[in-house]
Every structure is written in structure tokens, then in C-alpha cells.
Amino acid sequence: MRPRALTKTLVVTTAVLGLTATGVGGAGLAAAAEPAAQPSTAATTEYAPLAVVNLGATISEAQKLQCFLERWEYEGPKDGLLGTESWKAMQRYLRRHGYEGKIDGIVGTGTVTALQGVLKRAWGYDGPIDGIPGDKTKAAFRRFAADSWVYC
Numbered sequence: 001m002r003p004r005a006l007t008k009t010l011v012v013t014t015a016v017l018g019l020t021a022t023g024v025g026g027a028g029l030a031a032a033a034e035p036a037a038q039p040s041t042a043a044t045t046e047y048a049p050l051a052v053v054n055l056g057a058t059i060s061e062a063q064k065l066q067c068f069l070e071r072w073e074y075e076g077p078k079d080g081l082l083g084t085e086s087w088k089a090m091q092r093y094l095r096r097h098g099y100e101g102k103i104d105g106i107v108g109t110g111t112v113t114a115l116q117g118v119l120k121r122a123w124g125y126d127g128p129i130d131g132i133p134g135d136k137t138k139a140a141f142r143r144f145a146a147d148s149w150v151y152c
Contacts, residue, residue, distance in 0.1 A: 007012055039054055052108045059079075062080040064146060065150075066082075069093070071151070072093040073088075078152075088105040098114050113129055113131040118144070123147070125137060125140035
């Protein structure tokens, strides 16, 4: 047998043996030998937010904002992590200020645009109303969040 043909035979044989040992899906013989993982018996109703978007606000500032958001049906913890439920409450607040999108907790262009309008009127935002949360938006948002301490 020529060296090139021998190499090709070894590669094919190794590949076939590898697939046989691990299975096509990769579960493998080792996985079949392990007992199935048992589900946890501890039930919980707490879920982590899908995404945390603090827009530059510190944990402390975001906690103050969550105090303010209680007025807009926020019932979550004041943990300083602005997740889906915090942003749903913010969107309910922004409805009074031109937000027309869904109350879904997603910090998209519509949410940021409405927020920029609010920030321009009262928290020193002097950038464009463009739905892009740049440095000026984040700085004004931090002022808005910090000023929310009066609701705690």
C-alpha cells in the first residue's frame, strides 16, 4: 500500500471510529453510561431579567429610579438592575411623553427617543432626539435617575 493511501485509510477509519464512539449527535457512549440529571426539587418563581440596560446609571442611581418607577406599576426589587420589568414601567411613564410603542421592556429606538424628549425638557439633555443612547443621553439619564431619590 502506498503511504498516501495508508494515510487516507487511517483518517477515514479514525473518523468512523470517532462517530461510532460519540454518536452523530455527540452524546457518546460516556453520556449513555451516566445517569440522567435529576431536576431540582426546589421550586422558584423568581426569574432573572432578560436584559439589564442601565444606560450608564450606577446601581445606586438605578435603585432610586426603581423607586420612581413604582408609580408606574413597577413591582420588582430595587436591585439597581434595570431589566425588562423596570423598562416596562418606564415605557408606561413615557406613554405620557409621546411613546407609542409596545410595553415590552425592550429598550429600542422608540423608547430611547421618548426618553430623550423627557431628558431634554428637564434633565439637561442637549443632544439630538434620534433614539441612539449616546454619551449625552446617558449623562442626562443618570441625572434623572439620581433625582429620583425623592421617591424612595
